Amino acid sequence: MSDSRPPLLELQDITKSFGGVTALRGVDFTLRPGEIHGLVGENGAGKSTLMKIIAGVHTGFSGRFLLDGREVHFNSARDARAAGIAMVHQELSVAPDLTVAENVFLGNQPTNALGIVQWRRMAREAAEQLKRLGIDADPMSRLGDLPIGLQQLIEIARVLFSGARIIILDEPTSALSPPEVERLFAALRKLREQGTGIIFISHFIEDILLISDEVTVFRNGRKIMETRAADTSKAALIEAMIGKGRDALEDSYTHDITLPAPPTDKPVVVEADRLSLARNLKQVSFSVYAGEVLGIYGFMGCGQLELARILFGKLAPDAGQLRVSGEPNRFKSTADARRAGIAFVPESRRDMLFLQEPVYKNVSISILDRINAVLLKPARERALAERQVEQLQIRPADVEIDLGLLSGGNQQKVALAKWLSHPPRLLVLCEPTRGMDVGAKSDVIQIVRQLRDKGIAVIVMSTEPETVLSLADRVIVLKRGEVVREFAGETISKDRLLEAA
Amino acid sequence: MAHGDTVPMPEAQARRAGGIASLLRSQMRNIAPFLTLIFLTAFFAVASPSFATLDNVGNILTQVSVTGIIAVGLTFVILCAEIDLSIAAIANVTGIAVAYFTLQESYVNIANVPMPGFAAILLALALCALLGVVNAFGLTVIGIPSFIMTLAMMQIAAGISAMLVRGQIAYKVPPLITTLGSGSIAGIPWIVIVAALMLLLGHLVLTYTRFGRYVYMVGGNREAAEYSGLNVKLILGSVMVISAVCSGIGGMLGVAHFGSAQQNEFDTYLLDSIAAVVVGGTSLFGGRGGIGNTIVGLFVLGVLNNGLDHVNIDSFLKILIRGLILLAALVINVYAQRLRAKAAD
Ligand SMILES: Nc1ncnc2c1ncn2[C@@H]1O[C@H](COP(=O)(O)OP(=O)(O)O)[C@@H](O)[C@H]1O
Numbered sequence: 001m002s003d004s005r006p007p008l009l010e011l012q013d014i015t016k017s018f019g020g021v022t023a024l025r026g027v028d029f030t031l032r033p034g035e036i037h038g039l040v041g042e043n044g045a046g047k048s049t050l051m052k053i054i055a056g057v058h059t060g061f062s063g064r065f066l067l068d069g070r071e072v073h074f075n076s077a078r079d080a081r082a083a084g085i086a087m088v089h090q091e092l093s094v095a096p097d098l099t100v101a102e103n104v105f106l107g108n109q110p111t112n113a114l115g116i117v118q119w120r121r122m123a124r125e126a127a128e129q130l131k132r133l134g135i136d137a138d139p140m141s142r143l144g145d146l147p148i149g150l151q152q153l154i155e156i157a158r159v160l161f162s163g164a165r166i167i168i169l170d171e172p173t174s175a176l177s178p179p180e181v182e183r184l185f186a187a188l189r190k191l192r193e194q195g196t197g198i199i200f201i202s203h204f205i206e207d208i209l210l211i212s213d214e215v216t217v218f219r220n221g222r223k224i225m226e227t228r229a230a231d232t233s234k235a236a237l238i239e240a241m242i243g244k245g246r247d248a249l250e251d252s253y254t255h256d257i258t259l260p261a262p263p264t265d266k267p268v269v270v271e272a273d274r275l276s277l278a279r280n281l282k283q284v285s286f287s288v289y290a291g292e293v294l295g296i297y298g299f300m301g302c303g304q305l306e307l308a309r310i311l312f313g314k315l316a317p318d319a320g321q322l323r324v325s326g327e328p329n330r331f332k333s334t335a336d337a338r339r340a341g342i343a344f345v346p347e348s349r350r351d352m353l354f355l356q357e358p359v360y361k362n363v364s365i366s367i368l369d370r371i372n373a374v375l376l377k378p379a380r381e382r383a384l385a386e387r388q389v390e391q392l393q394i395r396p397a398d399v400e401i402d403l404g405l406l407s408g409g410n411q412q413k414v415a416l417a418k419w420l421s422h423p424p425r426l427l428v429l430c431e432p433t434r435g436m437d438v439g440a441k442s443d444v445i446q447i448v449r450q451l452r453d454k455g456i457a458v459i460v461m462s463t464e465p466e467t468v469l470s471l472a473d474r475v476i477v478l479k480r481g482e483v484v485r486e487f488a489g490e491t492i493s494k495d496r497l498l499e500a501a
Numbered sequence: 502m503a504h505g506d507t508v509p510m511p512e513a514q515a516r517r518a519g520g521i522a523s524l525l526r527s528q529m530r531n532i533a534p535f536l537t538l539i540f541l542t543a544f545f546a547v548a549s550p551s552f553a554t555l556d557n558v559g560n561i562l563t564q565v566s567v568t569g570i571i572a573v574g575l576t577f578v579i580l581c582a583e584i585d586l587s588i589a590a591i592a593n594v595t596g597i598a599v600a601y602f603t604l605q606e607s608y609v610n611i612a613n614v615p616m617p618g619f620a621a622i623l624l625a626l627a628l629c630a631l632l633g634v635v636n637a638f639g640l641t642v643i644g645i646p647s648f649i650m651t652l653a654m655m656q657i658a659a660g661i662s663a664m665l666v667r668g669q670i671a672y673k674v675p676p677l678i679t680t681l682g683s684g685s686i687a688g689i690p691w692i693v694i695v696a697a698l699m700l701l702l703g704h705l706v707l708t709y710t711r712f713g714r715y716v717y718m719v720g721g722n723r724e725a726a727e728y729s730g731l732n733v734k735l736i737l738g739s740v741m742v743i744s745a746v747c748s749g750i751g752g753m754l755g756v757a758h759f760g761s762a763q764q765n766e767f768d769t770y771l772l773d774s775i776a777a778v779v780v781g782g783t784s785l786f787g788g789r790g791g792i793g794n795t796i797v798g799l800f801v802l803g804v805l806n807n808g809l810d811h812v813n814i815d816s817f818l819k820i821l822i823r824g825l826i827l828l829a830a831l832v833i834n835v836y837a838q839r840l841r842a843k844a845a846d
């Protein structure tokens with residue numbers, strides 16, 4: 001770990017743009033042998049982009065790239081692998097249809113002299129390697145049949161044991177349980193002893209401080225700070241990440257916001273009672289009242305997605321109960337949830353919209369049964385859709401064109417509109433403003449407030465603190481499937497929210 | 502809401518004004534089968550003087566009737582991006598069942614359970630509906646892909662057929678079935694009328710009912726249908742039952758039409774029905790197409806089969822030609838899907 005050793009990897013003045021977006025501006029980065037280098041920064045800070053440059057995924061950028069002191073130019077990820085660089089991507093990139101063993105050895109299966117894959121040897125070695133990470137999985141089972149967290153671990157195993165000299169882990173722990181994280185760290189420390197250079201990206205600042213030797217902070221495509229992990233603290237890193245007081249744009253969110261007292265006099269619309277789901281949720285309990293917006297905040301993989309799907313009857317909890325207006329309810333389908341007055345907008349618009357169908361069919365789909373039990377009434381549908389289009393200012397204001405032709409922000413409004421013709425009792429919104437421009441964002445905020453004021457209960461789930469802070473009246477924080485903190489009737493700010501998570 | 506992105510999407514306008522080229526592209530799945538039909542008709546009309554006669558038009562209509570009845574249900578299934586490989590086997594077993602419950606002549610050597618005509622018809626219908634429910638159960642509750650589930654059902658239905666007739670041939674069916682299958686009124690065969698009515702009914706259901714809309718939406722984006730609070734499993738289950746019942750009706754009338762009920766009588770109808778739906782331009786990926794497409798597809802196949810009999814052509818070559826036409830239709834089907842996807846992006 002001594003800084004006198006020549007760096008494994010040195011990046012100088014790296015700048016990278018995607019069309020109009022500059023993801024990295026003049027970034028320097030150094031990785032030494034036997035160093036675990038933690039990398040933190042908010043979503044969109046440019047961490048993954050820099051890692052993809054190192055791993056040969058992005059080849060067009062400006063700046064110098066030195067490996068062992070010599071300048072290199074990768075033309076592909078394969079070049080980077082040949083140079084001893086391996087990466088676990090933020091997005092799972094396993095082959096779900098191959099076996100566990102094949103995934104562990106992806107690209108370098110052991111073969112005999114004839115080039116035939118040695119299955120038995122591969123299975124045995126895969127099992128051994130997995131055991132070192134404490135993974136107990138049948139090497140011959142199909143990877144896609146395993147839980148996501150396990151798939152993630154197996155992808156990590158592949159990279160850790162690939163023999164690479166430089167290993168990049170881009171947010172690998174979000175889906176892992178604490179003991180799994182510990183085993184991962186043990187494996188990382190062993191690799192560090194062997195002189196491997198490791199870059200570790202995580203939203204969990206404690207993890208970063210625990211495992212890293214060196215920590216670098218990114219914000220808005222710039223390197224803001226580099227320090228030894230021993231010389232810094234969680235608070236200092238969070239402050240560097242969000243740029244308290246310095247960045248005018250971020251300023252409004254670092255102000256304290258005072259949350260109103262919870263409306264305990266109003267009826268409870270939905271109550272979650274110790275909901276548990278496999279690896280994802282542990283005894284999650286909360287209530288949401290009529291006429292309030294409950295924010296649920298947490299990092300990717302904290303269990304939000306699963307929780308939302310349980311609320312809408314898409315997933316069934318392993319244990320625990322969901323009560324709607326006090327009555328226990330076990331939804332057998334999303335149709336049951338809809339009939340119980342629950343509406344849901346998932347984080348990915350494409351998952352809930354029919355892009356090849358006209359706008360009015362998208363708006364009316366969830367209320368057709370209220371228009372007529374058997375027959376379609378296209379005129380009524382169009383009228384309802386036109387009213388929504390006007391109220392939500394959806395542009396272009398034409399209910400006949402295919403939804404796919406609308407901009408992303410307008411599509412998001414249509415996703416909301418489909419639940420508004422017949423207002424639900426509980427509206428569950430996942431990442432309601434992700435990827436929207438400022439105007440569309442404030443429109444959505446307005447709409448949600450109006451709904452709340454009409455007495456609808458709203459749950460807003462997001463991995464972006466700004467989204468939760470700008471919408472919620474009360475906030476609960478999910479961490480690795482557990483509720484770790486509730487903010488109600490007190491002041492809250494972005495750094496306190498990040499602290500809690 | 503003081504503001505919003507009030508600038509209309511320029512590309513949306515461009516696309517709307519974007520003229521004939523893009524219209525043609527998005528309508529390719531409807532236009533291509535129609536052009537094929539016109540081309541084939543013209544070709545055979547020129548190649549054979551006996552093809553373009555009123556009599557022969559009647560022949561073609563009669564020849565496609567059984568396929569048409571079966572294809573109504575299959576259209577629902579394919580619109581949902583599923584498949585039903587058990588249609589021909591269910592048609593066969595239903596036809597055999599209705600004969601099984603009808604008093605046969607003494608020389609027919611099967612374990613015959615005679616019943617009044619209406620009871621025989623109801624029992625046969627109940628049988629095919631039941632087999633459809635089993636398909637639906639396997640697909641939606643157990644989660645077996647329809648391709649596999651209906652492959653198993655194909656065997657099961659063939660097995661029941663075999664058990665009922667034991668290699669024999671039955672001839673008698675209830676009088677109502679005989680009339681509808683082989684009778685005619687004012688010179689028009691009843692079976693053509695039944696096929697036309699069923700196609701019409703299928704079209705009305707798909708176009709004007711809530712259920713029909715759900716079928717298109719489930720086929721267009723199943724995930725979105727679920728997130729819109731539709732009971733996707735119920736809809737998928739329903740289309741499997743509809744398909745089985747249509748097959749059963751086709752089977753009963755087919756038996757009367759052919760004049761006998763026996764094992765493996767409907768085997769060619771599996772491919773013909775799938776071909777009719779797909780050649781007509783209904784998307785194998787679901788959500789696009791409909792009964793109108795199926796009708797065009799039926800005529801393409803009908804004209805092709807019939808026309809090849811009118812021109813002097815090696816009967817083995819005939820099989821090959823049918824295969825090639827089907828391949829061409831599949832290519833267009835997949836290609837049209839891609840064009841549309843591109844247009845929507
Ligand atoms: N393939 C891409 N095309 C266009 N923009 C991209 C692409 N990848 C990243 N970006 C943009 O670059 C910026 C940095 O993203 P990223 O490196 O993924 O951030 P981080 O990993 O720190 O969350 C973001 O504004 C993101 O939208």
Ligand SMILES: [Mg+2]
Binds near residue numbers: 044047048049090170
């Ligand atoms: Mg990232």
